[in-house]
Each structure stands twice: as C-alpha cells, then as structure tokens.
Amino acid sequence: MADTSIILAAADAVSGNIATIGYGLAVFGPGIGLGILIGKTVEGMARQPEVSGQLRTTMFIGIGFVEVLGLLGLITGFIFK
Amino acid sequence: MPAARHATPRPHDLGELELTSVATALALSADGGAGFQAPTIADFFPDPVLFAGTWFEFGRIQFVRMVVALALVLLFVVVARRATVVPGRLQSAVEWVLDFVRTGIGEDILGKKDAPRYVPLLTTLFVAVLGFNLTGVIPGLNIAGTSRIGLPLVLALWVYVMYLSAGVRKQGLGRFLRSSLFPPGVPPFLYVLLTPVEFLQVFVLRPATLALRLMANMVAGHLMLVLCFSATGYFLIEAAPAMKAFGVLTFASGLVMTLFEVFVAVLQAYIFAILTAVYISMSLSEEH
Numbered sequence: 001m002a003d004t005s006i007i008l009a010a011a012d013a014v015s016g017n018i019a020t021i022g023y024g025l026a027v028f029g030p031g032i033g034l035g036i037l038i039g040k041t042v043e044g045m046a047r048q049p050e051v052s053g054q055l056r057t058t059m060f061i062g063i064g065f066v067e068v069l070g071l072l073g074l075i076t077g078f079i080f081k
Numbered sequence: 082m083p084a085a086r087h088a089t090p091r092p093h094d095l096g097e098l099e100l101t102s103v104a105t106a107l108a109l110s111a112d113g114g115a116g117f118q119a120p121t122i123a124d125f126f127p128d129p130v131l132f133a134g135t136w137f138e139f140g141r142i143q144f145v146r147m148v149v150a151l152a153l154v155l156l157f158v159v160v161a162r163r164a165t166v167v168p169g170r171l172q173s174a175v176e177w178v179l180d181f182v183r184t185g186i187g188e189d190i191l192g193k194k195d196a197p198r199y200v201p202l203l204t205t206l207f208v209a210v211l212g213f214n215l216t217g218v219i220p221g222l223n224i225a226g227t228s229r230i231g232l233p234l235v236l237a238l239w240v241y242v243m244y245l246s247a248g249v250r251k252q253g254l255g256r257f258l259r260s261s262l263f264p265p266g267v268p269p270f271l272y273v274l275l276t277p278v279e280f281l282q283v284f285v286l287r288p289a290t291l292a293l294r295l296m297a298n299m300v301a302g303h304l305m306l307v308l309c310f311s312a313t314g315y316f317l318i319e320a321a322p323a324m325k326a327f328g329v330l331t332f333a334s335g336l337v338m339t340l341f342e343v344f345v346a347v348l349q350a351y352i353f354a355i356l357t358a359v360y361i362s363m364s365l366s367e368e369h
Contacts, residue, residue: 054189057185057189057190057355060348060351060352060355061352061355061356061359063352064294064352064355064356065290067294067298068290068297071293071297071298071301072297074297074301075293075296075297075300078122078300
C-alpha cells in the first residue's frame with residue numbers, strides 16, 4: 001500500500017530528467033531539415049536521373065551536417081548532468 | 082458521516098483507485114525486486130582490468146579497439162601478401178572497398194589530380210571507422226570502439242592537421258587564411274559578421290563535429306540496442322506473466338535495431354571519409 005500512495009502522490013509533481021524535453025525540442029529542426037534535404041534530392045533525381053550519383057553524394061554530405069545537430073542535443077543531456 | 086468518508090481514504094477505497102490508472106496497474110504488476118534497469122551512460126565506462134586510474138587504463142573498450150586494430154592489420158597484410166592477378170573472393174572484396182574509396186570518395190571530390198595524395202588517408206579513415214563501428218553489433222564485443230570520444234577525437238585531429246596543412250602548402254599561410262576567413266564575393270561590411278563564423282567553422286567546429294557526430298551516433302545506437310535486448314530479458318524472465326508478450330515485441334525491435342545499426346556504422350564511416358575529402362578540397366581550392 002505504501003507503493004500506491006507514493007505512485008499516486010507522484011501525480012502531483014513532475015520528476016525525471018529535463019534532458020528528455022531538451023532532446024525532444026532539439027529534434028525538431030534536424031527532422032524538418034533532413035526531410036527537406038532528402039526530399040529535394042529525390043526530386044532532383046526524378047528530374048535528372050543521370051546526375052543521381054552526384055546528388056546522392058551531396059545528400060550524404062548534407063545529412064552529416066544536419067544530423068549532428070540532433071545528436072548534439074542528445075549528448076548535451078549526458079554532459080551537463 | 083459522509084464528509085469523513087470522503088476526507089480520509091481508507092485502504093479498501095484505495096483499491097478501486099489503483100486499477101483505474103494504467104500507471105499504477107503496470108507498476109503493481111511488476112515484480113517485487115529491483116525492477117527494470119535501463120542502460121545508462123555508465124555502460125561506456127566499464128571497470129578497467131589493468132592499470133586502473135592512469136591514462137593507460139585497459140578495459141573492455143580498449144580491448145575491443147585492440148581486437149579490431151589487429152584484425153584489420155591482419156586482413157590487409159594477408160590479402161596483400163597473397164595478391165594474385167586474378168583475385169579470389171577475399172581479395173575481390175577488399176579491392177572493391179579500396180576502389181570505392183579511391184573513386185567514389187577520392188576522385189569524385191578531390192579530382193583525379195589531387196586524389197592520389199590523399200587516398201591513403203581516406204582509405205585508412207574509412208576502413209578504421211567502419212571496423213571500430215561494426216563491433217557494436219558483433220555478439221562477443223557488443224560495444225563500438227568509437228563510442229568513447231578518444232578514438233573519434235584522434236581521427237578528427239588527424240583530419241584537422243591534414244586539411245590545414247593541405248591549404249597552407251598549396252596557398253601559403255597568409256593567402257590560405259585570407260581565402261578561408263574572408264571569402265570573396267561578399268560586401269565588405271558583412272565580414273564583421275561572417276569572419277568570426279568562418280573562423281569558428283574552420284578552426285573549431287569542423288574537427289569537433291567530426292568527432293562528436295561519430296561518437297554520438299555510436300552512443301545512441303548502443304543505448305538503443307541495450308535497451309531493446311535487456312527489456313526482452315526483463316519481460317521474458319522477470320516480469321509478471323501478463324507482460325511476457327512484450328518480450329517478443331522488444332526482441333523483434335532488437336533485431337531491427339541491429340540491422341539499422343549496421344547501416345549506421347557504414348554510413349558514419351562514409352560520412353567521415355567524405356567530409357574529410359570535402360574539407361581538403363575546400364582547403365585546396367583557389368578562390369576564383
């Protein structure tokens with residue numbers, strides 16, 4: 001019964017790590033950015049299939065830059081404990 | 082009296098409240114023991130076996146790195162020694178990787194003239210990062226050698242020295258600094274804004290993000306895999322019978338995450354190598 005009252009009491013307060021909210025916010029930008037980036041690459045490949053190799057290479061370079069922002073959001077949660 | 086009954090909930094009143102909330106129902110169906118322990122960042126700092134407390138600590142991660150380093154050296158020495166004009170399967174596979182880095186990364190980005198000088202660098206980076214990343218999914222090892230910042234940092238610093246020296250050797254120190262910090266074709270008043278950003282970008286952010294990108298991908302992947310498989314063990318072995326079906330779900334997601342992790346390992350090796358080539362090509366390009 002002590003467990004129950006503790007669990008019900010916890011409903012009054014918010015607990016846990018705020019880094020989860022931070023990471024959730026950090027993923028907004030890279031999520032939209034990656035969608036635009038890859039979508040535009042697909043569009044370009046559809047318009048001009050013969051350059052799809054170069055488009056794919058440039059897409060990977062762009063993915064590297066955009067994804068690191070989301071991952072920095074994850075890592076700062078661990079660094080600033 | 083009615084007021085007193087609502088004021089102080091007695092034990093059997095709480096009984097109805099318990100099961101109306103999913104959270105309490107789940108918590109109460111859990112075992113009375115320690116409960117589920119999710120993976121934490123302490124996974125990446127295992128207890129050292131030798132030389133604890135010094136810079137030369139030898140633990141699980143260092144062991145994994147040594148295994149991969151030895152395996153890679155052995156692989157390439159054996160293939161090179163036994164190279165024949167008509168290649169066998171192993172030699173074909175290794176040659177395919179070498180050719181992929183030389184043409185797909187080196188010549189594509191740097192051009193046929195500059196590529197041969199930097200192809201050894203690119204090949205070493207690609208193969209090393211690929212090998213160290215893949216240990217995250219190999220069953221006995223189960224942790225990526227690149228998941229602690231030391232190894233990605235060393236590789237990123239190597240790339241840093243290489244692209245700065247490439248630019249200085251090609252253009253001379255003064256012209257290299259001027260062409261990278263003051264890009265041409267910009268109205269002069271914008272340099273107040275642009276030059277600090279460019280300075281940070283070239284001298285701080287490029288190596289930092291190279292290292293952090295690699296490490297963060299491997300940390301995230303490892304945590305996901307450990308979460309899936311330890312949750313499977315917890316559900317199948319320790320939890321109440323009503324929860325055992327979730328164990329199958331987490332096992333399936335663990336298998337999918339393993340395949341995804343192999344893809345991420347290859348992708349991160351490719352991104353590391355291709356960004357190196359891009360930075361070197363940006364250092365080498367004379368401003369037009």
